[in-house]
Amino acid sequence: MGQPLLFYAVIALSAMHVSQTTAPSARPVAEMYHTRCIRYLISLDSGDPLIEQGVALATTCLLRSYEILAEGHDPNRHLKGAYSLVSHSLASELQRNFFDDPSGGLLHSGFWNYLREDITFSLFGHYPLKIDLDHIPKLRNVSSDQDHLNAISLLLGRIINIAFGPTPEKAGHDWEVALSYIKDWLSDLPAHCEPFSRAKVPPFSGLPTAHMLKPCHGNTLSCDAPIRN
Structure with missing residues (x-):
């Protein structure tokens, strides 16, 4: 080194x-x-x-x-x-043009590592992230599995800031925007990221749900390597 x-x-x-x-x-x-x-x-x-x-x-x-x-x-x-x-x-x-190439370079890797650490710390403490994500646009040029992971990390950070933020009067509109972003993210996922089954059950919320037979099946979705039949 x-x-x-x-x-x-x-x-x-x-x-x-x-x-x-x-x-x-x-x-x-x-x-x-x-x-x-x-x-x-x-x-x-x-x-x-x-x-x-x-x-x-x-x-x-x-x-x-x-x-x-x-x-x-x-x-x-x-x-x-x-x-x-x-x-x-x-x-x-x-x-x-930092986010034009969402997966390139040491600086990018450091940013995504920081963001996930900030997310973890905020979830434990129930308060917003240190970083303000409002000025950060949706990722472009998303192609690899890592890019999709980065994109949903950014959305999770936005959701945490909405949930624990100081402006509840804006929360309704912000939740709608965040939900639309999540739906867009799901629609852009490649086929190998899809769950092997989607049961038709009454929805519990506006968020899409994926039903797995065992907890370990859900854990496989977080693996870097794609799962193929």
Whole structure:
């Protein structure tokens, strides 16, 4: 790995995982490399190539996993740091076409990793995401399974912001828009993402439902590899 910052983050996370599973003595190594990462990140200027290329964001996402393993409660520090880097990237003129290619590059991967971490943290706490998704358009050029996963992650983030947001007077219209987006997303899915059965039962809500025989059948839908007959 040619980038020291990412290398430090990988070693910090790996050593912390080892310390929590098989070798507690690895914790000092994890903490040492974590400290190196923090010092390196603090030294970066706003226009540093490591920020523009997504290296800093990818590093912070790794450190987010590190802090979850390292502490008994979730301090949320590195998630806030990732939010700051994401906000900088989305505001940058260089990234004005950021979402035209929804699956390309380290910066994109860091964004989607951050978004899912933000979603998880918000669901546990029952409050909106740190990031405002209203100004982010629906994804274009969606083709791969990963693209479809990214698209529904963006929709889930919007729904969380509606559910836990401060403007209930807008919620009715926002729910209708979100539901229409979900229906569009479902209609665009390739055939191999469809459930193997759709039972005709009275609907429980306006949302489409898929009925599986066992919980594990539903879990297979989250796998990266397509399931084929």
